[in-house]
Amino acid sequence: MSNADEELAKDLGPLAALTIGVGTMIGAGIFVLPGEAAAEAGPAVALSFIAGGVISMFTAMSASELGTAMPKAGGSYYYVNHALGPLFGSIAGMGNWMGLAFASAFYTIGFGDYLATFVPLPSFEIAALVVTQSQVGALLAGGTFVAVNYVGAKETGRLQNAIVLMLVAILTVFSILGFLQADLSTLQPFFPDETGGAAGILPGTALVFVSFLGFAKITTVAEEIKNPGRNLPLAVIGSVAIVTTMYAIIMVMLMGVVNWDLLGPANTDTPVLDVAEIAFGAFGFGAVGVAILTFAGLLATASSANASILASSRINFAMGRDKLMSPWLNDIHDRFATPYRSIAVTGGFILAFILIGDIKVLAKAGSVLHLIVYGLLNVALIVMRQADTPEYEPEFTVPLYPIVPILGAVTSFGLIAFMKPIEIGLAVGFVVFGFIWYVLYARTRTAKQGILSEYVLSRRDRMPDPAVSAAQTVKPDGGEYTVMVPLANPEHETDLITLASAIAKARGGTVEAVHIETVPDQTSLQYGAEHLEEIDAGSQELLDQAREDAETFGVEIETSTIVSHESFEEIFDAARDHRADLVVMGWGEDSHGSPGRAESTLDDVTQDPPCDFLVLRDRGFYPGHILLPTAGGPDSELSAEIAKLLWAEYDSDVTVLHVGDDQSEAETFVRSWAEGHDLADAELIGTTGDVETAIEDAARGCSMVILGATERGLLERLVSGSVVMDVVDDVACSVLLAEKARDRSLWERLFG
Structure with a gap:
C-alpha cells in the first residue's frame, strides 16, 4: 500500500534542462573520440559530426512535440510505450535504461582516468578482480553522482549548470587560441584515400553518434521541467544545435593545428592535450594549458556521467509506474521528492559495471540501442498524429510533418548498418531480452494497451488481418482492476470507500482514493500544491480515513491529492491518468449539470466517460x-x-x-x-x-x-x-x- 502518487517536483529551469543535454553530449565527442574519429574519416570528421547532428535534429523535433504533449518522467520510453504499447515500451525502456547505465559507467571511468593524473589513488585486488586507480576514482565519482541525484533534481540542475558553463568557457578559449595557430592547408586533401574518401563520413558518424545521446535525456526529466511547453523544445533542439556547432568548429581547429593522421590512436592517446600544448604554448604557458584542458576533461566526463545517472534512474522509475517493472520502484522520497529507490538500483548497476572495467564495446552497443529507440520514437509521433486522440494536444508541433519523423526513423535505423557486428549483436540481445521480459513478466501485470493497438483493434473490419492478429497477440492481459473514488465530503467517505472496496475485493483489484482540491483560476497550481495544508487542512485526514476503511476489507489502497482549477471535470482526467476501470463517486448538489448521467452537460456533448461510473446518492x-x-x-x-x-x-x-x-x-x-x-x-x-x-x-x-x-x-x-x-x-x-x-x-x- 502506498500514498505516494504525487507528481515529481518541477525543479528544473530552462538553463538546467539545456545543460543536461549539452553536458552529456559535450564530453565524449571532444575528450574521448577525436583521435579515433580522425582515423575513421580524416579531415571530413567535422562532416561526420554534422551528419550526426542532423540525424539527431530530426528526432529532437519529434521528441519535443511528444514531450510538450506528454511531459512525463521516462521521456522517449514513455512516448514509445504510450503510442506503440508495452511490448515496444519494454524494449525501449530496457534498452534506454541499460544503455544509459553503461554510458554512465563509461563516463565515470573516463573521469577516473583524468582524476588519477591529478590525485594519487590506490589500487587493490578483491579475490581475482584487480581494481585499478582509474576504477577507484570512478567508484568515488559514481557514488558521489548517485548521492547527488538521490538528494534531488534541483541540486542536480545547479551542479550541471556550473559544470557546463565552466566547460563551455574553457573550450571557447581553447578554440580561439587554437585557430590562431591553425593552418587550414593541413585539411587537404579533405577526403583522403586512406579513409575511403567521402565514404568514410557515415562510418565516422556511426562512431561519434554516442556523442549525441544527451538531447533525449532532457525528455526523461520532462515531468520536472518548469513550463515544459516552452522550455522543453528550447532545451532539446537548442542542445543539439549548440553541441553540433561546437563539435564541427573544434574538429576543424584540432586538425588545423595538428595534421589529422598524427591525431589518430596510433600516434597519441590524448589528441586534445597535444593540441592544447601547442595552442597555449605559443603564448608561453603550454603546461598550464594542458592542465586546464585536463581539468576540462574532468568536468566533461563528470557532466556526462551526472546527466546519464539522472536520466537512467527516471526511466527505471517510469517503467515501475507503468508496471513494466516492480511497483516497489515507484515510491517518491517524502523529503527529496525523487524516485529514490530507482536511483539506488540504477546506481548499484553503474558501480557494478565500473568494477567490470572494459565496457567500451557495451557503451557503443548502448548507442545502437538509442538509435533503435530514436527510430521507434519517430514512429510513435506518427501514430499519435494519425490516431488523433483527444488528449494529444502538443504545445510544439513538428514542422513539415510527416517528412521530419519519417526522415528521423529512416536515418536512425539506417545508421545502425555502419556499426560493428559485435555492437549490433549486443544491442539485438537487449531487444530480445526486452521482448522476453514483456512476455514473461510485464504482460500479466500491465493493463496499458498502447494507442497503436487500440487504433488497430477498434477498426478490425478496415485493417489487414495480419495487423489485427499481431495487435491481439501482443495485447496485455494483466493489470489489476482499479476502482477510483473521488472524495469530497467526509460524511459520505465511509460509504463510498466501502462500496468501492467491496467491488475491488470481488475482482481482485485495488482502490485509489483521490481528493481533488480546487483552487481559484487566479491561484497557480504550484502555489496550491505547496500550501495545501493551509487551503484544506482536512485533506490528509480524509485520505487517512479512507485508507483505514479500505484496509478492513483487506483491499490495497493508494491515496493522492490533486490540485486543480476544475472540480468535476478533473475526475475525468484523473480517471484517464490512473487508468481506472471504475469510478465510484457521490451525487453532487447540482446533479453535475445533466440529470441522470455521470458527466456534465458539456462533457455529454464532447466526450464519452473514460471508464465505467457508479454515482451514489447516499442515504x-x-x-x-x-x-x-x-x-x-x-x-x-x-x-x-x-x-x-x-x-x-x-x-x-x-x-x-x-x-x-x-x-x-x-x-x-x-x-x-x-x-x-x-x-x-x-x-x-x-x-x-x-x-x-x-x-x-x-x-x-x-x-x-x-x-x-x-x-x-x-x-x-x-x-x-x-x-x-x-x-x-x-x-x-x-x-x-x-x-x-x-x-x-x-x-x-x-x-x-
Missing part, C-alpha cells in the same frame, strides 16, 4: 435488499454486474423490475433478461404502468436501488427532464446510478 449504505430496474442496454448490464457483486458480498436480496406496455411481454422480458445476467434466482417483477411510480412503489421495501443511467439523449432530457432524476429525489433509500463506458456518435449523444 446510508446498506445493500440488504437491492432493487434493480432494467429496460436493457449497456448501463443495465453494469447495474447487473454490481448487483451480483453486492449479492455475493452481503448476501443481499435482489429484486429485478421491468416496466413494459404489456403485462405478458414485461414478464417474459424480465425473466429472459435475468437469466441472461445470472440473476434468475432473484425476485422477478414484470409490470405495466408509469415507470417512475412502479420504481418508487417497488423501492419502499428496499435498502438500495441500482439504476442504469438513462439512454435518452441530451436534448430530450434537457427539454422533458428525466425519470432517473425524479427517482433519485423521490425514493427514501440510497440510489446507485450505473453508466457503462462506450463509444457513441454525436447523434447518439444528442438524441439517444
